[in-house]
Amino acid sequence: MNYTKTQHTKPYAAISPSLPHLSTASKSVFVVGGSAGIGKAAAIAFLEAGCRRLALTGRREAVLSAAVAELKEKFPDAEVVTYAADVADEKGMEAAFSKAKDAFGGPLDIVINGAGAVPPLKPVATGDLNAWWSGFETNVKGAAIAARATAKYGAADAVHLYLGMAGMLFPANGAFPMSGYAASKLAAVKVMEYFGAENPGLRVVSVHPGIVTETEGGKKMVEESGMDWPGDDINLSAHFLVWAASKEAEFLKNKFVFAAWDVDELKARKDEIAQSPELIIGLNGFPRSV
Template sequence: MNYTKTNHSAPYGSISPKLPALSAAAKSVLIAGASSGIAQATARAFLEAGCSHLALVTRRADLLSPLVSELKTQYPKANVVTFAADTKDTAALEAAFAGAKDAFGATSSIDVVINCAGYQPSLAPVAGKKQGDLKEWWSGFEVNVLGAATLARVVASHASPEAVVLQLGTAGAFFPAQLPMSAYAVSKLALVKLMEYFGAENPGLRVITVHPGVVAGTEGGKRMVAQSGLEWPSDDINLPAHFLVWAASDEAKFLKNKFVFANWDVDEMKAREQEIASSPELMIGLNGFPRNIE
């Protein structure tokens, strides 16, 4: 599933958070689903890029205590705050955004929102015969679609009118129907279209959906390996983290309302900036449609 000639499985120079062009020094960043491994690596990457205002949101904020202690020791000048909120809970999310802005200063806005919250239901066929199969199947939509939609509504009301919204997706949404992962793939495919609509309806925002690669060492990655019985080649967890820092920078403006892989080479994509920005590439479509019929 290549899009660029060069594909990466580890961080590389063009997405280094240390690059001046990728500086997050003037940005206030909020990460939802912050207890996941990729989210925590992303928090570190934004602080490395100079971010001084970072809000971490998860259902159980107490789980973040070791991470926050580590971050405050390593980046003592950064204001790192945590909030407990489920992405399906509008009131809790609104309180988190309000709390973050209060913590960052009266004139602060939330400039970058990253949604790492997601759920991978158990691998099972659509027509599973076990009691509770359908409830488990639908749970993917509860988190991956309803949660993302709820967060999107709060972002539209409470983040900067020109915020960057980065949503984690998955390449699995576009895989052929082979592994019994319909609950995950179908909910994530709906998520991609949801974010496409959200971006179109809020043209001041820059919305990008990102496949983070396959990080087998995360909780979700371990679950996929265990349930599928297959060995998955793993990407470095810092690849998506650094890519998200790049995606929040001005260099990635041309990817507005697109779906991209963290594995794709950013220099090759930048070389095709105008073509990508002005075409339906990297958006959901139907193979063979539209077709010119004479």
């Protein structure tokens, strides 16, 4: 699914967090699902970009504590606050966002929702329906909860980045029964599209991070599918998120993009992208003149 001629699998110079124009030194950043996986990698990337006001949430207190200890060791001058909360727990997330805003003395500038659930890869007809539905609880309801919190506790021009997935765009494959994951992610990206349209002051972007097999979800996909997946470097997505939150990426407002796409090629088409319906979910081949 190429949109740019160059497709990346590893970090590269144009999205390096060390670039001055990508600096987040003046920004407060909130990472939902930041205790592990891509969320944690993103937290590190934003700290490398200069962020010194960072909030993380995670479901597991022990994992969250270990993550913050690691971050504080690497970045001792950063203020890192954590809150144990499930993204689908509205009261817990509300409290976390509220406390982060108070801790940082003002509204949040950048929110990354990296929380996600991969339900068992089972057919709709025979799989456990409650397990299947768990994907919607986390990936759709959780996305809405995080979005509502951004609208309430974020700055008027806050950036909200949601981690989607490319599999939602592929035709269904009976040999790879991932309806719970693909359908919930598809729904969530559409929710993000509405969220952005309803809150035009915010910049909402959905990002496919690539196939990151070293995360828990990635390992689960590999194990349950029995397929040999080519993995992308976790820092490709982390660094891309830093770039996507920058002013340089303002033209991606309300779009769905891949971390693998080359940002220089995207920038060369920024007017076309910003002023067209490209990179939003639609129906292929429709409408058609008949």
